[in-house]
Structure formats: structure tokens, C-alpha cells
Amino acid sequence: MRKRPRQRRARESVEAILEATRQLLTEGPIESFSTDAIAERAGVSVGTLYQYFEDKADLVREVGERHVREVGALLASVAAPDASDGSLRRYAVALLEATAEGHARDRGLHATILGLGLTSSLRRTLERSEARARESLARVAEAQGAADPAMAAGLAYDLIERFAHKRLAEPGDTVPESVVERYADELARLLAGET
Amino acid sequence: MRKRPRQRRARESVEAILEATRQLLTEGPIESFSTDAIAERAGVSVGTLYQYFEDKADLVREVGERHVREVGALLASVAAPDASDGSLRRYAVALLEATAEGHARDRGLHATILGLGLTSSLRRTLERSEARARESLARVAEAQGAADPAMAAGLAYDLIERFAHKRLAEPGDTVPESVVERYADELARLLAGET
Amino acid sequence: MRKRPRQRRARESVEAILEATRQLLTEGPIESFSTDAIAERAGVSVGTLYQYFEDKADLVREVGERHVREVGALLASVAAPDASDGSLRRYAVALLEATAEGHARDRGLHATILGLGLTSSLRRTLERSEARARESLARVAEAQGAADPAMAAGLAYDLIERFAHKRLAEPGDTVPESVVERYADELARLLAGET
Amino acid sequence: MRKRPRQRRARESVEAILEATRQLLTEGPIESFSTDAIAERAGVSVGTLYQYFEDKADLVREVGERHVREVGALLASVAAPDASDGSLRRYAVALLEATAEGHARDRGLHATILGLGLTSSLRRTLERSEARARESLARVAEAQGAADPAMAAGLAYDLIERFAHKRLAEPGDTVPESVVERYADELARLLAGET
DNA sequence: TATGAATGAGGCTTCATTCAT
DNA sequence: TATGAATGAAGCCTCATTCAT
The missing domain is CATH 1.10.357 (Tetracycline Repressor; domain 2)
Structure with missing residues (x-):
């Protein structure tokens, strides 16, 4: 992870992102597993995702x-x-x-x-x-x-x-x-x- | 498969394509597994690939x-x-x-x-x-x-x-x-x- | 350069891309110098640009x-x-x-x-x-x-x-x-x- | 500049920001010259930067x-x-x-x-x-x-x-x-x- | 005032697929 | 039939800027 979340809001974002990733990974075919889809499902913007994770692979890891x-x-x-x-x-x-x-x-x-x-x-x-x-x-x-x-x-x-x-x-x-x-x-x- | 190859050369192409696909799938990371890479490895052009296979999924299947x-x-x-x-x-x-x-x-x-x-x-x-x-x-x-x-x-x-x-x-x-x-x-x- | 153009059409594309790049570099502020802008000015798609040049830097070089x-x-x-x-x-x-x-x-x-x-x-x-x-x-x-x-x-x-x-x-x-x-x-x- | 700094701490921040900008501009490739990088080098937050400068161009000027x-x-x-x-x-x-x-x-x-x-x-x-x-x-x-x-x-x-x-x-x-x-x-x- | 989390437009690049030659 | 040039949607990621705390 690129940055540790300090504020509560940030921690919530990180959790939402991880959960969204888990869901998409669990549900769908690999094609629909995009960073945009993750962000949308998590209810945050892509930018937020990249505040906390180096890249997509980091998130998956x-x-x-x-x-x-x-x-x-x-x-x-x-x-x-x-x-x-x-x-x-x-x-x-x-x-x-x-x-x-x-x-x-x-x-x-x-x-x-x-x-x-x-x-x-x-x-x-x-x-x-x-x-x-x-x-x-x-x-x-x-x-x-x-x-x-x-x-x-x-x-x-x-x-x-x-x-x-x-x-x-x-x-x-x-x-x-x-x-x-x-x-x-x-x-x-x-x-x-x-x- | 979209079309049955009639001529011998055509059958050879199809074999080469299938073998190339198998090799790339076996060797590499998923990223290098593109239709271009398959065609190159098989020694044919992408166009030829699409003569015999509906799409990439068809080929993989x-x-x-x-x-x-x-x-x-x-x-x-x-x-x-x-x-x-x-x-x-x-x-x-x-x-x-x-x-x-x-x-x-x-x-x-x-x-x-x-x-x-x-x-x-x-x-x-x-x-x-x-x-x-x-x-x-x-x-x-x-x-x-x-x-x-x-x-x-x-x-x-x-x-x-x-x-x-x-x-x-x-x-x-x-x-x-x-x-x-x-x-x-x-x-x-x-x-x-x-x- | 990534690939040498063989056909005439291809050579024309490459020329158009180089000329478009030169123009944009000459005219504008650096912000408007994007691969999309180059492709549009050259009258080709971005994809074509990347057939012949490794990346943007390659083109500029x-x-x-x-x-x-x-x-x-x-x-x-x-x-x-x-x-x-x-x-x-x-x-x-x-x-x-x-x-x-x-x-x-x-x-x-x-x-x-x-x-x-x-x-x-x-x-x-x-x-x-x-x-x-x-x-x-x-x-x-x-x-x-x-x-x-x-x-x-x-x-x-x-x-x-x-x-x-x-x-x-x-x-x-x-x-x-x-x-x-x-x-x-x-x-x-x-x-x-x-x- | 957007606002004149009144307090001493503020003046110091502004100096730090200007110096950080100068350093990054002097050292690095243009890619690493981002507002985040400037703020980090200056030891302040991005927000502070925007308190004193209209935008990035203002700072560079x-x-x-x-x-x-x-x-x-x-x-x-x-x-x-x-x-x-x-x-x-x-x-x-x-x-x-x-x-x-x-x-x-x-x-x-x-x-x-x-x-x-x-x-x-x-x-x-x-x-x-x-x-x-x-x-x-x-x-x-x-x-x-x-x-x-x-x-x-x-x-x-x-x-x-x-x-x-x-x-x-x-x-x-x-x-x-x-x-x-x-x-x-x-x-x-x-x-x-x-x- | 300072912080840093959040935003999202926009940039770069890939690649499955089509089609003129 | 074979070729390979062209396409462009879509994916990944950055970064200037805003704003709630």
C-alpha cells in the first residue's frame, strides 16, 4: 500500500475499495474487473484508489x-x-x-x-x-x-x-x-x- | 471454428495457430497473450487467424x-x-x-x-x-x-x-x-x- | 521506430504523423501536445501512431x-x-x-x-x-x-x-x-x- | 500571488515553497515536478501552497x-x-x-x-x-x-x-x-x- | 490557517477486430 | 486466401485543484 490512511474518512474509503475489489473479483468475469469499475462500486473516484494503492496489482495482492x-x-x-x-x-x-x-x-x-x-x-x-x-x-x-x-x-x-x-x-x-x-x-x- | 480449412497450407496454418496459442498460454504471463503475438509466433498474419476462428475466445476454447x-x-x-x-x-x-x-x-x-x-x-x-x-x-x-x-x-x-x-x-x-x-x-x- | 512501413499507405501515415508532431510542437503550448491531438491533426487514429512509434518520446526524438x-x-x-x-x-x-x-x-x-x-x-x-x-x-x-x-x-x-x-x-x-x-x-x- | 502572508510562519512557508520549486525545477525531469512533490519538499501540504499561489503557473512565474x-x-x-x-x-x-x-x-x-x-x-x-x-x-x-x-x-x-x-x-x-x-x-x- | 482526502478530466497506451489491397 | 494497416473503445494512471475538517 502506497499511503496509510490517517483520517476516519480515509480508512472508510480504503475498506470500501477493498470490499469492492473482492466483490468484483468474486462475481464477474475478468473483463469487467477494471479500476473504474472498482472505484464506482466502492463509491469513490479512481484517484482515491490510487492514493492508497500503488497500482491494480497492489490492490489485488x-x-x-x-x-x-x-x-x-x-x-x-x-x-x-x-x-x-x-x-x-x-x-x-x-x-x-x-x-x-x-x-x-x-x-x-x-x-x-x-x-x-x-x-x-x-x-x-x-x-x-x-x-x-x-x-x-x-x-x-x-x-x-x-x-x-x-x-x-x-x-x-x-x-x-x-x-x-x-x-x-x-x-x-x-x-x-x-x-x-x-x-x-x-x-x-x-x-x-x-x- | 469459423471455417474449415480446405487446402493443405490452410490446415498447416490452423495447426500453427493452435500450437502458438498453446505455447503462449503455457509460457507467458497473460499480458503477452495477444492475437498479434499468436499470429507472429504462428508465422501468419492476424487476418489469417480471423479466417479460421470467430474470435479470441473461440481460439482459446x-x-x-x-x-x-x-x-x-x-x-x-x-x-x-x-x-x-x-x-x-x-x-x-x-x-x-x-x-x-x-x-x-x-x-x-x-x-x-x-x-x-x-x-x-x-x-x-x-x-x-x-x-x-x-x-x-x-x-x-x-x-x-x-x-x-x-x-x-x-x-x-x-x-x-x-x-x-x-x-x-x-x-x-x-x-x-x-x-x-x-x-x-x-x-x-x-x-x-x-x- | 517500432515498425518500418511497407506499403505506400503506411509511409503516408508515418509522414503525416511526423508532420503533425512538428506542427504541434512548433505552434502550441506544451499542454496541447498530446498523442490524441497528433493523431487528429495527422488524420489517423492513435492506434496507427503506435504502430510506428514506440511511444511519445520516440516520436519526438x-x-x-x-x-x-x-x-x-x-x-x-x-x-x-x-x-x-x-x-x-x-x-x-x-x-x-x-x-x-x-x-x-x-x-x-x-x-x-x-x-x-x-x-x-x-x-x-x-x-x-x-x-x-x-x-x-x-x-x-x-x-x-x-x-x-x-x-x-x-x-x-x-x-x-x-x-x-x-x-x-x-x-x-x-x-x-x-x-x-x-x-x-x-x-x-x-x-x-x-x- | 494570491495572498500576502502576514505571520512569520506563513512567510517561512512561502519561502520554503518557492525554494522547493526552484530545486525541483533545477534538479529533475519535468515529470517529477508536481504540486505534490513541491509541497512535500517544502514540508507543507498542498492546501498551503494554494493559499499563497493562484495556481501552478503563478508559482512558476x-x-x-x-x-x-x-x-x-x-x-x-x-x-x-x-x-x-x-x-x-x-x-x-x-x-x-x-x-x-x-x-x-x-x-x-x-x-x-x-x-x-x-x-x-x-x-x-x-x-x-x-x-x-x-x-x-x-x-x-x-x-x-x-x-x-x-x-x-x-x-x-x-x-x-x-x-x-x-x-x-x-x-x-x-x-x-x-x-x-x-x-x-x-x-x-x-x-x-x-x- | 493548515491539512490531506477526494475529485475527475485527460493523458498514454494496448489490442481485438475489420477491411482494402 | 493472405496480408498488415488502420481503427477506436477502453484500460490504467497522474496530477492540478477543491474543500471538509
């Missing part, structure tokens, strides 16, 4: 980082299971749902950011976020007595991500209940450290 | 469909395993490698196509291709005596896709051997119908 | 170089005097007039180019042109028997340039005849190698 | 006039020579140096002012300053017994100006000593009224 942080926070907010068997299955379902929700909130962001070229800054944020998620999963796997907690966590993370993207691709963001069950089973099995 | 068909063909070309246990593991590894190769060949296509908006025509092609792949996996699972072959095949397919995307995201398109092993194990287990 | 070459040619076209005394004075007057005419034709170009920043390419062209002019003057001074022909030529050149700029600053591009006389006297004296 | 007055003062501060021969040569060198220094101090001002269009007010200031300088030179020429003091002074003034611009065009603002000598010789000769 900021929105992308927020998204990554939010998904990370959602995942982290799922309470880890006890060693007792019953809660592991619930944990697995909660992980799947939380991640899928997070992705759904910014549907399209992914594709657009890829299209605009992933900046190294955003890539780092993403990697940090993934690493945290994997560690957290590994701790669970370890508590459950898995032989290779890190490897199990890696696979589990991949499964969760794939589930989220799969749900996004479905009309209505819904996946048959049986598929959720199956994913949850796999997840629980992985984290429990079964072969 | 065609390339996209080819890509989907190619990945499908690659998957299909992996010989199904015998019921004998040894070949299942080799089959799993081959599936992973084949899909990852297919995706790598057209790296960037994904993002661009998403960015330009997935056309319904391409979406159908994609769905048909996925369905065929799942059926083929289901037949294998059935032969191996899995309890719910369709469900196992679905999960297996997702695992394969995730692996391909994972490899694309790594620098150098390489993934530690241990990860391949782990994925192959899971895949083999799923197709073998173990819980 | 090209016009600048033409100007420098033209002034140089004007100077060179003044026939050198015999050693016989009478023609030296006529030569001096001709030099003054020729240079002043050349500058007048592109009045304002100077200031604008300075304002946009003298590119190194243009600077070199300018230096080469000046060097040629000084050499030519030095040969005359030598023929007239000057003690230090190079130094005399340097001062003579400066006098000529100053005269051209002086005339440009006057309303109506005219300078009292007596001033021309005085400059010519000085010039003749310098080239004749008197003290 | 004020700086331009100061510059013209300063160069004039520099010239005037060179003590006129006695009729005794020795000091005339020193006087000539001093004139050359003083003017060149004055121009160097505001290098770039020239181009910018020309680019923005010489306002009539500034033009008048400039003419008055030149007239004063010529008169002063004419008095010297007269004291030295020149036949046509006004004409000699005119040429002398032009020589001095050309020298200043010549030095500005050189890298490092330096000119070979021999050139200074030659200019000084000419100047002395002119003012001494030799043919």
Missing part, C-alpha cells in the same frame, strides 16, 4: 492476502479433537466445511489472481498459511498416534483443499452428503494414522 | 478442448492392472505421472481459461472427460473387489487431480519422491477397496 | 533528429567563400540567415524537447551536427589564414547560434538590419583570423 | 522572476572597470563567470518556463533586466571610447548569454579554460570599441 488470512483463520478456529475417537470424525467434517466456506466466500479470486500472476509476496503469505495449517494437522495426527504425522498431515491438507475446490465447481456449491462422508472418513483415517 | 482431450487420452492410455496385486501399485504411479505430465504440458491454460470464463461448451467437454476417467477407475476398483467402486473412483480421481496441480505449483515441477509414494499408496488402497 | 539534420543541411548548403575578400562577408550573412531560417521553421521544438528531456540519442545527433558545422567553419578560417582556426570556428558557431535564437525571440522573427550587419562583421572578422 | 532578478543582480554586482586597460579584461571574465553561475543555479528553469509558456509578465521582467544589463555594458563601452557603444553592448550581452548557455550544456558545467579566455578576449575587444 492486498485482497488476496486478506483472503488467505481469512481462510487460515477459519481453519485455525476449528477446535482440535480429543484423543477420544468420537470427536475426530466431527473434526474432519468441520475442517472440510470450514475450508470450503472460506473458498466459497471469495469464489473466483483464485482464478483471477492466477491470471494476473501470483506475486511473490502473496505466494509467501500463501505458503506460510499452508505451513501453519499443516503443522496444526500434524499435531492432531501425532496426538492420535500416527506413524508419520507430517506425511499424514500433508495428504490430509491436500484432501481438504481438493474438497473445497470440488465444491466450488458444483452448481449451488453443494456436494452430495455421501461425498462429504467419504472425504471425512478418509480424513479421519489419515489423521488416525491408519495405514 | 479450441485449445482448451484439445488439452482436455489429450489429458483424457493420456489417462486412458495407462493400461489397467490385472487383479494380481503387484500391478495395481504400478498402475497408481502411472496414473499420477500421466495426469501430472498432461497438466504440465499446458501449464497456465487453466488460469487463462478460467480468467476468460469457462464456456459452457468447454465445461461439457471437461465433464465428459472426467466422467470417462471415473468410469475407467471404477472398473478397476470393481475388478479389485471394492465395496463401492464409484465412490472409490471419485476419491481416486480427486487425488490424482490434486497431485497434478500440486506438482504444477512446485518450482521445477517436481515433488519429493516420498510424496509420490504416499499418493500412490493411498490410490492403490482406494482402488483395492480397503476401507 | 524522430522529429528532433529530422530538425537537427535539416538545420545541418541548410548550413552545409551555404557555399564556402573564395579566399578573395569580397565573398567572405556574403558568406557570413548567408550563414546567419540560413541558421535562423532553420530554427524558425521549428520554433518551439527546442524548448519542448528540452522540456521532455533530451534523449541521449538526440544529443548525439546534435553533437555530430555541431561538429560537422564547426569543421566546415574551421576550413574556411584556415583558408583565410586564421591563426587558430578551430577556436575561431567555435566562436563563430556560437555567434551564429545566438543570432538564430535571438531572432526567434523577436516579434515577427525580425531583427534590425544593423544588428545583422554587426553580427556579419564580427563573423567575417573571426573567420578572417583577425586578432 | 514567481520563481522565474526571482531568477531573472538574481541574475540581473549578479551582473550588476560586477564592478565596472576603470578606463585603465588592465581591469577591462578582468571585468570581462567576471561578467562571464557571474552570468554562467546565475544560470547554473537554476538550470532547467529555462526549459520548464518555456514549456509552460512564457507569461507576458515574466517576459516584461526579462526584457527590463536585459535592458538594464545592456545599458550598463554600454556605459562601460562608452567610457572605453567605443564608436557605437549601444551596438557593442548588444553584441557583448549576446556573447555573455551564449557563454552561460554553452556552459550549462557541458557535462559538469565546465568549459575549457581556453574557451573562457577566447570569450573574454572578444568581450574586452568589443567593449574597448575596437572594430
